[in-house]
Amino acid sequence: MPDLLIEIGCEELPASACRDAEQQLPGLLRDALAAAGLPAQAVRVHVAPRRLAAIAEGVLGERVSEGSEQLGPRAYAPDQARAGFARKHGLAVEQLVERDGFVWATIEAASAPAGELVGEVVSEVVAGLQFAKTMRWDGGRFSRPVRWLVVKLGEQPVEVAVMGVTSGVESHGHRTAGGEVRIGSAASYLEDVRGVRVVADAAERRDLIEEGLNQAGEWIDPMGKLDEVVYLVEWPMVLEGRFDERYLQLPQRIPITAMQSHQRYFPLVREGELEARFAFVANGGDPVVVVQGNEEVLVGRLQDAAFALDKDLARGLDAMLAELGRVSFLEGGGSLADKSERVHEVAGQLCERVESEPGTRDAVLRAAELCKADIVSALVAEFSDLQGYAGSVYARHGGEPEAVCDAIDQHHLPVEAGGALPAGEAGALLSIADKADTVAVAFALGAQPTGSRDPYGLRRAAAGIVTIALARGFELGLGELMAASVHGLVAQGHDLKRKPLESVPHAVGFVLDRVEPLMLEEGVSVEEIRAARGSGVSGPLPLAALCRALRDARGSERLAELRDAYGRCARIAAKGAEEAATAVDTSRFEMDEERALCAALTVADIEIADAAARRDFASALEAAAAMVAPINAYFEAVMVMADDPAIRGNRLKLLADVASTLRLVGDFEQLPG
């Protein structure tokens, strides 16, 4: 059985597009082959900047021509249903058969040699690739223009046209040192392109790069550039450059950032100390020339950094602070000075709520005043990645306490999902206050994310709030924090063009949404998350605690009983909502079961509230489960819809109260039966 090779030749793809393609291609190829009736034994993918290659091994040479039977409508269904079913499968009504009370369609797949079917497979694979950003050119729409295509089934070339190109047998090698090459087959592909200076397989390139870096010395990659560099080269060549030792006197993160950001160099260290050397990955050229050029670029960047640092130190943090009034934060959301003022207020409230030590509180509040100043610094203008760190350097230079400097440095963290969290409590509190203000203000201004558009990075900010709060066990009172931000915005004279606090619940909900992926990772089901959200808990911490309690109770008899008992109360209470009394009147009770249920509710109210306050939702669930017996007894004995409207209203109100108390530990109707 032959192997199928598809090589899509492109102009240089972005690293992110390479990674997307690498993930998607195996599934796309497998599915497209299966749909064509040409299942493969194995699929592999080789991705480089100028090529996406997908190989299916052991493809059947001919379509499997097994017929299949499709189940249709019931035999007694009206004629239109039969006609529609027949039409759907391209058959005449007379070709349908009846069996076991149903109508069936027998579909015969016509046999066809694989070569004829491959065209469709290639089109489907190419069309199926999804990139975050795509562009148009005269051939179609893709991450970057497609310029050639090689398709081979075994040794045989297959002619296919997609994206304005027709497949051939010629591939292209390294852009400046390669040339064209004739591809033999899937089996020879990697060696064929290696001959024209292309290592097509990303894992192999990564190995080569790591090997080269290891030879250069002890390398570091704090900004995670290797994952990108692997997809920026087709013929990796690890080289080593040097710079003047005097730049080692800069605060360490500055030369590291000068090397890593934009240039994607790998700093070399010895026993934890930076060396005046760096390693980098080139894609070709004369090593002497290439090293010299890169050294010059780095010297330029280090000079810029040193110059900016001197200028900033001479200017001082206070002068930078004075400029924040001129820098816009969010469209319509005022300046960074306005933002700092609000963050100061929110951070103060947060410190009170989490009962932080006075020393921590002082550091947070001072850092809140200073933390945005470095945005107007010359250093951050050159290297935006140094935001926060630059401010901490200037604060230290200005004699601020170490705790303040650390909080300034850490308040940007985490910079990405799974990234490092602020190491200190002050940094953690300031980070939350800053992000909560950003989210609250964006929502208040109607600038919340829509679809995949999230220009202000609000999802990342919200995820940061959640991760820090959960890691540190902070009780946030998000609604109040965010309301404080919005009040601040109004007090600063910004026109929201809507009721100020209208947006707060949405902003809180948006942050709580970010708890969900974390819970899924912990094995909580989607239904359990929905049930927990339905409880109305309003902070990441209680939401996570309730999710976990529901997960732990999954499958238990007590939970099933509780769900059913809750469902009966909730449904009847909802149906009779308009008739319900405004408050339960115990003097209108006629049956012992009513009195028993009311008494049980009083106990459950207290116990659930207590347990929830301790974030002990396992106990809260126990307290709720204690209601099951009185609820069931009640429904056996009591006729809720009594003839007397006063008694009926009283009974409906009691059940509504029971349901709302139970719902504090979850909207159980969301759980599967």
Place this chain on the structure above:
Amino acid sequence: MTTFQSMIADLQSYWEARGCTIMQPYHTEVGAGTSNPATLLRVLGPRPWRAAYVEPSIRPDDGRYGENPYRFQQFYQYQVILKPAPDDVLDVYLGSLAAIGIDPAEHDIRFVEDNWESPSLGAWGLGWEVWMDGMEITQFTYFQQAGGIELDPVSVELTYGLERIGMHLQKVRRAHDMLWSADVSWADVYLDNERQFSAYNYELADTAMLARHFDDHEAEAGRCLEAGLPLVAYDQVLKCSHAFNLLDSRRAIAVTDRQAYILRMRRLSQAVSKAYLAAQEEPADA
């Protein structure tokens, strides 16, 4: 020795040989060669267009009084615009490097993702920054939209940073030392210019006058559009844009006003683009 002027001459003849109309710089200040109507307006509509030209890029806020080795309030771009974008444009570009004495096989030439967007022009595109041994030497963009209008066919724009490339070819660390001609340096030609314009841009420019000019040119653009003169209106938009850049370098634009200024310029460029395109679609004069 490749002088600055001979490098430009080599680029001119290279692109001339590839069918480009060799244009001259535009007559009013632009922040980039993209804003020259030979690019921004010519990319609209179906008519093919190939042009190349040097453009002085005027960016008041980038001035450093001539003290920074490679940052100036005026620098030179070499702009190539090809419509429709040819299939082999990357290799043709590499050929242009060879034409000015850069052997692509000797260097590490890389096409690194870089996407471009201009909110005030309602324009965006995808492409690369071209690296030579780690140094960015060219911007490469497939235009997708201009003046808020989807482009069909798609044009490709190449923008060479001439000072950087010239410094590399002459192996000098400061633009000041780069030879413009055989016996005249960049500093001879431009150092005083940088000092004086930096002082004007940062210290002297009359902000009240500039704000008035912005309003006046905006109004004039409107009148020109009404009179069916989009090319003239576009000049007025460019003058608005330069007034805005100067106001910005004078720190005279309040946070709350910045977005409004940008929106005013975007509205105008979109209206101009629409009018220009409509005029293109009318049957050509006999």
